Amino acid sequence: MRPMVISADRPDLDREQELDINPFGRFSVMVDSRDVNLGSPQQRALLALLTISANQAVRMDTIIESIWGQHAPSRVKASIQAHVSRLRKSLTGNTSNNSGRTPRVEYCSTGYSLRIDAGQINTQRFEKLVEKGRRLPGEGLLEEAAESFRQALELWRGVPYGDLLHYEFATQEAARLEELRLAAVAGMANCRLKLGDYRSVTESLGDDVRRYPLREDLASYYMVALDHSGRRADALHIYERTRSNLAEELGVDVSKGLRSVYHAILG
Incomplete structure (x- = not known):
C-alpha cells in the first residue's frame, strides 16, 4: 500500500498537529495518524540519520559518508539541501503552528540537526522507559x-530501521537498541521472579533464550522460572545447553552466577 501524502488543502492550519517518528520496523513518520511520504531512499535515510542524533548537529561529511559513501554525486551538497527542503515541508505538514513540538530540520555551520521533542520519537520513549525500569x-x-519494562517492550514493533539496514549507521543503531531490548527483557524477568510471577517469565523468555543461546542472564532467569513451575528437567537442560554453547562458541565455561543457579536447582 502506498503511503498517504499529507494533503495541501487541509483546514485548521494553525492548530498543533500530532507527529510521531517510529523507527521500529519500517521507518515511518505519522502526522495526525497519517503516514507521511518521506520521498526517495536517500531522503528517508537522511531523516533516519538525523533522528538517531536528534537535537544534535550531524556534520555534512558524516551525512555524505553515511548515505552515499564513495559514490557521492558531484553536487551532493545541493542534493542534501533539496532533500532537507522537502523534509521540512513533510514534517510541518500544513500547519503554520511553530510550537516547540513542531519538528524542524535546522542548518548549522557544520551540517544539519533535527530539533524535536524526544517524546515524539518512539525509540527515545523506549529508551526512557528502559532507563526508568532499571x-x-x-x-x-x-x-x-x-510495568515500565513492559511498556518499553510494547513499543517494539520490529527491528529498528528495518527497511534501512543496508546503511551501516542504521545497522549499528539497530544493534544498540536490540541490546537495550534484551536488557529490558532481562530486567522485567528479574522483577517478575522477585514478585513470584514465574509463569509470566516462562512464557516471555523462551524465544529470546533460543535466539541468544550465549546470554547467561536470560538462561539464569529462565532456569529459575522453569524450576519453580515444576519443570526441573527443562531447567537443567537449559543449563547444559548454555554450557555447551559457551564452550563451543567462545571456549569458556559458564559463570559462577549461572553455576550457582544450577546447584540450587539440584538441591
Whole structure:
C-alpha cells in the first residue's frame, strides 16, 4: 500500500498537529495518524540519520559518508539541501503552528540537526522507559519497574530501521537498541521472579533464550522460572545447553552466577 501524502488543502492550519517518528520496523513518520511520504531512499535515510542524533548537529561529511559513501554525486551538497527542503515541508505538514513540538530540520555551520521533542520519537520513549525500569528496583518498586519494562517492550514493533539496514549507521543503531531490548527483557524477568510471577517469565523468555543461546542472564532467569513451575528437567537442560554453547562458541565455561543457579536447582 502506498503511503498517504499529507494533503495541501487541509483546514485548521494553525492548530498543533500530532507527529510521531517510529523507527521500529519500517521507518515511518505519522502526522495526525497519517503516514507521511518521506520521498526517495536517500531522503528517508537522511531523516533516519538525523533522528538517531536528534537535537544534535550531524556534520555534512558524516551525512555524505553515511548515505552515499564513495559514490557521492558531484553536487551532493545541493542534493542534501533539496532533500532537507522537502523534509521540512513533510514534517510541518500544513500547519503554520511553530510550537516547540513542531519538528524542524535546522542548518548549522557544520551540517544539519533535527530539533524535536524526544517524546515524539518512539525509540527515545523506549529508551526512557528502559532507563526508568532499571532505576525503580533500587527504590523498592518492583511492580512499577516491571510495568515500565513492559511498556518499553510494547513499543517494539520490529527491528529498528528495518527497511534501512543496508546503511551501516542504521545497522549499528539497530544493534544498540536490540541490546537495550534484551536488557529490558532481562530486567522485567528479574522483577517478575522477585514478585513470584514465574509463569509470566516462562512464557516471555523462551524465544529470546533460543535466539541468544550465549546470554547467561536470560538462561539464569529462565532456569529459575522453569524450576519453580515444576519443570526441573527443562531447567537443567537449559543449563547444559548454555554450557555447551559457551564452550563451543567462545571456549569458556559458564559463570559462577549461572553455576550457582544450577546447584540450587539440584538441591
